Amino acid sequence: MEHGFLKQTLLFEFMEALRPFGELHGPTVSEQGVAGFAALPDLSALQLDYQRTQIPPKKYLIPFKEDILHYQDGSYRQVPANLSDIVLFGLHPCDLEGISYLDQVFLAERPDPNYRARRERLTLVGISCQLDDFCFCSGPWDTAPCDIFLRVQADGYQLTTSSAKGAQIAKVASHFFSEADPAPLPTLPHHSIAPQAPQLRFSDDPRWTVFANSCVSCGACSVCCPTCYCFDVREYPDLTGGCKRLREWDNCLFVTHGEVAGGNFRASRLERLRYRFLHKYCGFSPLQGVCSCVGCGRCKEVCPVDIDLRELTEDCRLNDRGLP
Amino acid sequence: MSKKNFALHTPFAATLLDRRMLSADTALFKVAPEASALKELSRFVPGQFIQLSVPGSGEIPISPADLPAKDGTLELCVRRVGQVTEHLHSAATGARLGIRGPFGTGFPIEEMRGRPVLLLAGGLGIAPLRSLLLHLLRHSLDYGEITLMYGAKQPKLMLFREELSALAAKKQLRLYLTVDFAPEDPTGNFACAVGLLPDLLKGFCFESDRSYAAICGPPALYRCLTAELQEAGVEPDRILLSLERRMRCGIGRCCHCAVGQKLCCTDGPVFRLSELQTIPEAL
Numbered sequence: 001m002e003h004g005f006l007k008q009t010l011l012f013e014f015m016e017a018l019r020p021f022g023e024l025h026g027p028t029v030s031e032q033g034v035a036g037f038a039a040l041p042d043l044s045a046l047q048l049d050y051q052r053t054q055i056p057p058k059k060y061l062i063p064f065k066e067d068i069l070h071y072q073d074g075s076y077r078q079v080p081a082n083l084s085d086i087v088l089f090g091l092h093p094c095d096l097e098g099i100s101y102l103d104q105v106f107l108a109e110r111p112d113p114n115y116r117a118r119r120e121r122l123t124l125v126g127i128s129c130q131l132d133d134f135c136f137c138s139g140p141w142d143t144a145p146c147d148i149f150l151r152v153q154a155d156g157y158q159l160t161t162s163s164a165k166g167a168q169i170a171k172v173a174s175h176f177f178s179e180a181d182p183a184p185l186p187t188l189p190h191h192s193i194a195p196q197a198p199q200l201r202f203s204d205d206p207r208w209t210v211f212a213n214s215c216v217s218c219g220a221c222s223v224c225c226p227t228c229y230c231f232d233v234r235e236y237p238d239l240t241g242g243c244k245r246l247r248e249w250d251n252c253l254f255v256t257h258g259e260v261a262g263g264n265f266r267a268s269r270l271e272r273l274r275y276r277f278l279h280k281y282c283g284f285s286p287l288q289g290v291c292s293c294v295g296c297g298r299c300k301e302v303c304p305v306d307i308d309l310r311e312l313t314e315d316c317r318l319n320d321r322g323l324p
Numbered sequence: 325m326s327k328k329n330f331a332l333h334t335p336f337a338a339t340l341l342d343r344r345m346l347s348a349d350t351a352l353f354k355v356a357p358e359a360s361a362l363k364e365l366s367r368f369v370p371g372q373f374i375q376l377s378v379p380g381s382g383e384i385p386i387s388p389a390d391l392p393a394k395d396g397t398l399e400l401c402v403r404r405v406g407q408v409t410e411h412l413h414s415a416a417t418g419a420r421l422g423i424r425g426p427f428g429t430g431f432p433i434e435e436m437r438g439r440p441v442l443l444l445a446g447g448l449g450i451a452p453l454r455s456l457l458l459h460l461l462r463h464s465l466d467y468g469e470i471t472l473m474y475g476a477k478q479p480k481l482m483l484f485r486e487e488l489s490a491l492a493a494k495k496q497l498r499l500y501l502t503v504d505f506a507p508e509d510p511t512g513n514f515a516c517a518v519g520l521l522p523d524l525l526k527g528f529c530f531e532s533d534r535s536y537a538a539i540c541g542p543p544a545l546y547r548c549l550t551a552e553l554q555e556a557g558v559e560p561d562r563i564l565l566s567l568e569r570r571m572r573c574g575i576g577r578c579c580h581c582a583v584g585q586k587l588c589c590t591d592g593p594v595f596r597l598s599e600l601q602t603i604p605e606a607l
Contacts, residue, residue, distance in 0.1 A: 068333075071379045071380070074337055074420045075337045075420075075422075076335045076377065076379075076422050077334065078334055105577065112333075229577075230580065231573075232572060233573065234382065237380030247578075250580070252579065260568050260570050261403075261409075261568075275582065278582075278584075279579065279582065282585055285586050285590060285591050286576070288585045
C-alpha cells in the first residue's frame with residue numbers, strides 16, 4: 001500500500017495522467033439533471049461533488065443487455081469480447097462495496113467469462129463521500145476496496161493504493177504527490193447497514209402486507225441497486241439460420257420472475273417484495289448470511305411510493321422483540 | 325478456458341435422434357450429444373438436470389427420464405407447454421440442439437442403498453422419477469423393495485404405462501396406478517384405481533421407518549403427500565422432493581429459482597423435506 005498527497009490544484013492533471021490506463025469515466029450530470037457515470041473526454045464534465053448516480057456502476061460489469069452466445073452452423077459459441085480498458089473515477093465507498101459483492105457473485109465460483117473480462121479491464125478509483133438524507137450506510141466513508149482511493153482533505157486528497165494496478169498508476173503519477181499525511185488510515189467495519197439478526201426472515205410479519213399494498217412493482221429499487229444482478233436469458237433467431245442468446249437485467253418485482261410452466265411461485269406482490277428483501281438482507285446460497293445492501297440510498301430516493309427500507313427493517317425488528 | 329468450464333456456459337452440440345409420442349402433448353425425445361460431452365454426462369446422477377437448447381428458441385431445464393446411455397444418448401420426456409418445448413416438438417429428426425450440464429443435486433442413491441424406496445409420481449413428474457426407478461431396478465440387489473405409485477388425470481395421459489406394466493409383470497417393482505377420472509376404456513385392457521394419489525397412499529403398508537420416499541409432481545401433490553408420509557412415519561430427511569423452478573442459468577446466478585435462501589439449480593432440484601419445512605413458499 002502506498003500513500004501520497006494530491007493537491008486540489010493538481011487533480012485534473014492527475015486525472016489526465018490516468019488516461020493511458022484506460023478510457024476515463026466518472027460522475028457527470030446529464031442535460032436532464034440526472035447524475036450518472038459517463039466517459040470524460042473533457043474533464044469539464046466531471047461532477048465530483050455528486051451524491052449518488054441514478055444507475056450504479058454495475059452497468060460497467062453487467063451491461064443492461066449483452067450477447068452471451070451466438071449460434072451458427074450447428075453450434076453455440078461464446079461471443080468474443082471487444083472491450084477496452086476503463087478507469088472509473090470518483091466512486092463512493094458504497095458503490096465500491098457493491099462491486100466487491102458482485103465480484104463474489106460472479107467470480108468466486110464458476111467464474112462468469114463476460115464479467116471476468118470486463119472486471120479485469122476496469123480500474124477503480126474511489127473517493128470519500130458526504131452523507132445525505134437518503135444514505136443509510138454505517139460507513140466507513142473514507143476507505144473501500146479499490147485500486148486507488150482518494151480521501152478528501154481540506155486542500156486536496158490523501159491517496160492510497162491497494163492493488164498492484166493502483167501502485168503502478170501511483171508510480172507513473174508520483175510527481176503529482178507531496179508527502180503523505182502521516183496520520184494512519186482508520187480501519188472501520190464493513191460498509192453496510194447494521195447487520196440483520198439471522199432469525200429475521202421477513203416471513204410472517206403482517207406489516208409486509210402494508211408495504212406490499214403500497215408497492216407498485218415498478219422495479220426501480222432493483223434497477224438502481226448496486227448489488228441487484230439477477231438476469232433473464234433470451235434467444236432470438238436471425239434471418240441467416242443462426243441465432244443470438246442474450247442476457248438482460250431482470251427484476252424480481254416483476255410478475256414474470258417467478259413463472260414456471262403452468263404457474264407462478266411469486267404471483268403476489270407481497271411474495272415478490274419479500275423475495276427481494278430476503279435476497280438483499282439474508283443472501284442466497286452460497287452467499288447465505290451475507291447482507292448485500294450497501295446503504296447507498298438509491299432505492300429510497302427512486303421509490304415512487306416512498307417505501308423506506310429502514311422503516312421496513314426497523315419495523316421487523318420491533319416485531320421480533322414482540323412489540324406491536 | 326478449460327473443457328469443464330465450457331459445459332457450464334456454452335452448450336455442447338447435440339442431435340435429435342427420435343421422438344415417440346407418449347400422449348397427445350408429451351413425447352419422449354432421444355438426443356445424442358457430441359462425443360466431447362460424454363465425459364461430463366457420465367457423471368449424471370438421477371434427479372439432476374440439463375439445460376436443453378433449441379437454437380433460435382431458447383433453453384429449458386429438463387431432468388432426463390433415464391441416465392445417459394453408454395453412447396451418451398439422453399431420453400428427455402417433454403410436454404409441449406411453452407415456446408421452447410413447442411419448437412422442440414416441431415423439430416425434425418436430425419435437428420441440432422444444445423446441452424449444458426449435468427447440474428444440481430440428484431437423489432442420494434448411495435445413502436439409499438439397502439433401503440426400500442417408495443416413488444410417488446404425479447403427471448409429468450414421472451419423468452425424473454423414471455430415471456431414479458430405472459437406476460434402482462438396474463441395481464435392484466443393492467436396494468430394498470421398490471414401489472411406484474403413479475397418478476395421472478386420466479388413462480390416456482398416463483405416460484410409460486406399457487413399460488411400467490411390463491416391469492411390474494416381471495415382479496421387479498410393486499406398481500400402483502391411479503387416475504383422477506376414468507372414461508370407458510374401449511380396449512378393456514387397462515386396469516387401475518380411480519382416485520387421488522394421497523388416497524392410494526392411505527392405508528398402504530410399507531416399512532415406513534426405513535424407507536425413502538421420492539416425490540415429483542405438481543406443487544399441490546407435495547403438500548398432501550408429505551403430510552401422509554410423515555403420518556405413516558417416514559422421517560422428513562428421508563422424504564425427497566424434486567422441485568420445479570424457472571432455472572435460467574443453471575449455475576446459481578440468475579436468481580430466478582430461489583427456494584427460501586437456497587437455489588433450486590445448485591442446492592436442488594432434489595431437496596429433503598427437512599430442508600424445506602421452514603420455507604413457507606417452497607411447496
